[in-house]
Amino acid sequence: MIIGFSWLGCGRDTEEAQELAMQMPDEWFELNGYLKIGDNGIVTIYSPNPEIGQNVKTSMPMLVAEELDVDWNNVIVEQAPLNTAIFTRQLAGGSQSIRQGWESLRMAGATARQMLLTAAAAQWEVPVSELSVEKGVISHSGSDRTMGYGEIAKAAVEVEVPEEVELKENSDFKIIGTSRKNVDAKQIVTGQPLYGLDIQRDGMLIAMIVQPPAFGMEFKNMDAEKAKGMPGIKDVFTIDTYPEDMEKEWSDTGAFSKLVVVVGDSTWQVMQAKKALKVEWDLNPEMVKQVEILEKSPALADSGGLENSDIHNNLMAEVGSKKSEMVRKDGDPEAAFKNAARVLERSYSCPYLAHNCMEPMNFFANVTGGKAELIGPIQTPEFAEKSIQKRLGIDLENIDIQMTRMGGGFGRRLYGHFVIEAAVISQKMGAPIKLVYTREDDMTNGVYRPAYYVTYRAALDGNNNLTAFHVNAGGMSESPLFANRFPAGTIDNYLAESWMVESNISIGAFRAPRSNFIAGAEQSFLDELAEEMGKDPIEFRLDLLKRAKNDPVGENNDYDAARFAGVLELVREKSGWNNGNSSQSRGVSAYYCHNSYVAQVLDLTVKNNEPIIDKVVCAVDCGIVVNPDAAINMVEGGTIDGIGHALYSQLTFEEGKTKQSNFDSYRLIRHSEAPKQIDVHFIDNGIDPTGLGEPPYPPVIGALANALYKATGKRIYKQPFISELQGEFKT
Amino acid sequence: MAEYNITVNGKNLTVDADPSTPLLWVIRDHLKLVGTKYGCGISQCGACTVHLNGNAVRSCQIPISSVTDNKVTTIEGLSENGDHPVQKAWLEHDVPQCGYCQAGQIMTASAFLKSNPNPSDKEIETAMNGNICRCGTYTRIKAAVKTASKSQIV
Numbered sequence: 001m002i003i004g005f006s007w008l009g010c011g012r013d014t015e016e017a018q019e020l021a022m023q024m025p026d027e028w029f030e031l032n033g034y035l036k037i038g039d040n041g042i043v044t045i046y047s048p049n050p051e052i053g054q055n056v057k058t059s060m061p062m063l064v065a066e067e068l069d070v071d072w073n074n075v076i077v078e079q080a081p082l083n084t085a086i087f088t089r090q091l092a093g094g095s096q097s098i099r100q101g102w103e104s105l106r107m108a109g110a111t112a113r114q115m116l117l118t119a120a121a122a123q124w125e126v127p128v129s130e131l132s133v134e135k136g137v138i139s140h141s142g143s144d145r146t147m148g149y150g151e152i153a154k155a156a157v158e159v160e161v162p163e164e165v166e167l168k169e170n171s172d173f174k175i176i177g178t179s180r181k182n183v184d185a186k187q188i189v190t191g192q193p194l195y196g197l198d199i200q201r202d203g204m205l206i207a208m209i210v211q212p213p214a215f216g217m218e219f220k221n222m223d224a225e226k227a228k229g230m231p232g233i234k235d236v237f238t239i240d241t242y243p244e245d246m247e248k249e250w251s252d253t254g255a256f257s258k259l260v261v262v263v264g265d266s267t268w269q270v271m272q273a274k275k276a277l278k279v280e281w282d283l284n285p286e287m288v289k290q291v292e293i294l295e296k297s298p299a300l301a302d303s304g305g306l307e308n309s310d311i312h313n314n315l316m317a318e319v320g321s322k323k324s325e326m327v328r329k330d331g332d333p334e335a336a337f338k339n340a341a342r343v344l345e346r347s348y349s350c351p352y353l354a355h356n357c358m359e360p361m362n363f364f365a366n367v368t369g370g371k372a373e374l375i376g377p378i379q380t381p382e383f384a385e386k387s388i389q390k391r392l393g394i395d396l397e398n399i400d401i402q403m404t405r406m407g408g409g410f411g412r413r414l415y416g417h418f419v420i421e422a423a424v425i426s427q428k429m430g431a432p433i434k435l436v437y438t439r440e441d442d443m444t445n446g447v448y449r450p451a452y453y454v455t456y457r458a459a460l461d462g463n464n465n466l467t468a469f470h471v472n473a474g475g476m477s478e479s480p481l482f483a484n485r486f487p488a489g490t491i492d493n494y495l496a497e498s499w500m501v502e503s504n505i506s507i508g509a510f511r512a513p514r515s516n517f518i519a520g521a522e523q524s525f526l527d528e529l530a531e532e533m534g535k536d537p538i539e540f541r542l543d544l545l546k547r548a549k550n551d552p553v554g555e556n557n558d559y560d561a562a563r564f565a566g567v568l569e570l571v572r573e574k575s576g577w578n579n580g581n582s583s584q585s586r587g588v589s590a591y592y593c594h595n596s597y598v599a600q601v602l603d604l605t606v607k608n609n610e611p612i613i614d615k616v617v618c619a620v621d622c623g624i625v626v627n628p629d630a631a632i633n634m635v636e637g638g639t640i641d642g643i644g645h646a647l648y649s650q651l652t653f654e655e656g657k658t659k660q661s662n663f664d665s666y667r668l669i670r671h672s673e674a675p676k677q678i679d680v681h682f683i684d685n686g687i688d689p690t691g692l693g694e695p696p697y698p699p700v701i702g703a704l705a706n707a708l709y710k711a712t713g714k715r716i717y718k719q720p721f722i723s724e725l726q727g728e729f730k731t
Numbered sequence: 732m733a734e735y736n737i738t739v740n741g742k743n744l745t746v747d748a749d750p751s752t753p754l755l756w757v758i759r760d761h762l763k764l765v766g767t768k769y770g771c772g773i774s775q776c777g778a779c780t781v782h783l784n785g786n787a788v789r790s791c792q793i794p795i796s797s798v799t800d801n802k803v804t805t806i807e808g809l810s811e812n813g814d815h816p817v818q819k820a821w822l823e824h825d826v827p828q829c830g831y832c833q834a835g836q837i838m839t840a841s842a843f844l845k846s847n848p849n850p851s852d853k854e855i856e857t858a859m860n861g862n863i864c865r866c867g868t869y870t871r872i873k874a875a876v877k878t879a880s881k882s883q884i885v
Binding site: 052053054055179181182184185186188189190191192193194195197198200206231266267268269272356357358359360405406407408409410438439629630633634636637638639640641644662663664668669670671672674675676677678 | 732748749751752753756759760761763764765766767768769770771772773775776778805806807809813818821822825826827828829830831832833834837852855856857859860861862863864865866867868869870871872873
């Protein structure tokens with residue numbers, strides 16, 4: 001039914017094993033929804049969650065294979081379709097796939113193993129307790145009999161599913177904790193079809209959208225005559241993705257609901273027809289009204305709700321931050337600030353960011369005959385299915401959603417408006433279509449990382465003791481505050497405040513939402529505060545964490561002080577922090593998010609007014625590391641991603657339009673700008689695994705800012721750092 | 732529309748396309764070879780990199796009308812069994828995260844190593860700078876290029 005998203009024998013450890021995996025069984029036996037076993041012992045494991053590059057398509061099946069006790073070389077991995085009857089939380093987000101799948105995936109493997117053993121025991125007429133398994137081969141301890149899973153799988157299907165099974169002790173793991181190659185790697189390096197954009201289907205048409213040129217505008221009318229007459233063009237029309245009466249899911253966030261659609265035979269033909277369209281746009285009265293609450297900005301009112309970045313920056317600094325609301329208060333911060341000998345106050349900000357997944361938004365839809373077949377890159381298939389049901393009035397049982405490997409997610413593909421768009425277009429055309437965004441459509445029709453702004457204040461008494469801490473954070477149009485995270489719980493007098501400013505610009509989750517800004521700001525401020533107090537920055541943080549561990553302030557501190565201190569101590573050791581060499585300038589930072597702890601030390605030098613990042617040492621506590629080499633890859637990537645966006649990237653607005661629309665104007669980090677070396681060290685504590693896709697990203701921004709200060713003598717408060725730094729380096 | 736005879740991965744093919752159609756879309760839409768990726772359409776990201784007579788070029792910038800008798804190689808044609816030294820090095824270092832840009836990275840790297848079999852780190856960075864990896868696999872890409880360069884048979 002679908003194009004080959006599964007592939008055989010990929011990512012095997014040896015050519016021989018690959019050959020073996022290619023030997024397809026005559027018959028498959030499905031023991032549960034997660035796996036099936038072939039009569040020759042080959043095992044297929046379904047990976048439930050969407051793969052966005054975080055490598056769950058390898059690491060989730062590893063958990064099943066571990067408890068099933070099979071040879072990884074005999075495992076074929078297939079991407080599961082959306083199936084809420086079998087799987088829970090088929091979602092890529094919040095760095096939660098492994099953490100939340102930890103038990104269910106191992107249970108699936110252990111349950112099947114138990115059924116296979118029960119069937120073998122019955123056949124041999126021996127107690128199950130006399131059987132053991134190694135790499136899919138069952139042995140009987142009382143005799144020399146052995147039997148492969150393939151020989152007993154048929155009988156095992158008939159065994160009653162056990163209600164309770166025992167899971168392995170960590171010390172018995174054979175697959176978990178060993179490095180296994182990406183199961184899709186071979187197809188990736190040979191260019192096989194894997195991604196949504198790669199889908200081909202007989203009779204499939206290509207659809208593209210034309211959207212309002214600015215946030216705050218909407219469709220008025222169009223002259224499509226010329227475009228309709230162009231070669232290969234089938235139709236031009238408008239769609240309303242989300243009619244007013246539709247009850248939306250949280251994932252139904254998109255920049256524009258009403259869109260012009262061009263449908264034709266091939267991508268290039270549709271691209272040309274888009275250019276030939278004459279569309280008139282108007283100010284969207286509803287959106288203008290929304291912005292009118294910003295009455296303190298006459299400039300914005302004059303622009304009719306078409307926002308620009310100067311106004312955003314002014315609004316955040318002058319309006320938003322003065323209307324904050326208290327979220328947490330410990331002790332008497334007002335009195336402490338009043339009685340302070342010295343107060344350090346600093347404000348930090350960052351711009352909007354576009355996700356810029358390398359694979360632009362797209363989706364395949366075939367909505368014909370009362371059924372919807374949807375294939376493509378989506379982080380939230382379950383929500384997309386519900387929205388399709390509501391939008392098209394098709395029963396859930398007639399909606400089939402298949403997930404392709406995604407050319408990046410980063411949070412962008414949580415927002416499945418493009419799935420709805422594709423379905424609506426296919427329904428209207430009565431034909432299978434592939435909706436394709438151009439890079440420009442993708443970048444200018446975003447669900448962006450918000451622009452944020454935060455002010456920190458610290459009070460010091462006459463003896464240089466930290467007596468009060470105040471954080472006041474907000475943004476367009478979401479606050480990045482985490483009131484109960486470090487350093488909450490470490491200071492007697494603490495105040496956390498939050499605010500937001502409304503905007504027409506659509507925002508959403510971007511890798512490590514909110515943390516991706518607040519971590520860098522906070523860790524820069526703590527660095528400056530440590531310096532002000534004459535303390536070593538690592539020692540300063542460890543002193544605070546000692547307080548949080550031994551005598552915490554307040555009750556809702558949502559981090560583990562000992563684990564937090566653990567990564568700081570590890571990074572201090574591994575980076576040789578106290579050895580004090582160096583022609584390089586170094587900065588340190590540590591942060592907790594997505595249930596994991598990361599500390600980084602970054603070394604850089606400055607040449608020809610450009611920062612050269614020589615080395616980043618990372619210490620990570622994410623509990624048990626399922627697939628070590630892949631985990632290192634993830635930490636390396638998150639580190640580079642954090643550095644790149646903080647240093648180089650920004651999305652700015654003028655009259656409601658993004659000033660950047662492609663990679664000639666939007667700067668992303670490139671090869672020559674990446675760190676020359678990244679060392680990754682994990683804490684080995686045997687704790688159940690926690691998140692890894694996001695945690696390495698936020699803290700490195702603080703380490704970068706602090707190292708840049710060491711190199712230049714200048715503190716940086718505003719992202720992207722390169723704009724602040726250019727021409728101001730000491731060389 | 733016009734007919735063009737082109738040579739792709741050693742095969743002589745005829746395509747019917749508008750003369751302005753970029754080679755990228757001919758490869759993807761007409762020939763159904765989807766390993767060559769669309770990333771930006773303006774030669775800024777390198778995802779669409781193919782070889783033209785062995786040189787790395789951005790297929791999004793080459794109209795089909797100008798391909799003429801130049802030999803096109805896509806990622807699918809880089810090696811018979813996916814065993815080009817650069818592909819093998821990519822597997823050895825388990826480079827990909829999302830993987831979308833990697834075909835372009837491999838095509839740039841393989842053409843580069845042909846012209847410079849023993850590059851310095853700096854030369855690798857310069858050669859690869861036109862290929863964006865949004866996931867940040869740059870350190871692994873560099874390591875893989877070095878491994879491939881040592882295999883001496885590029």
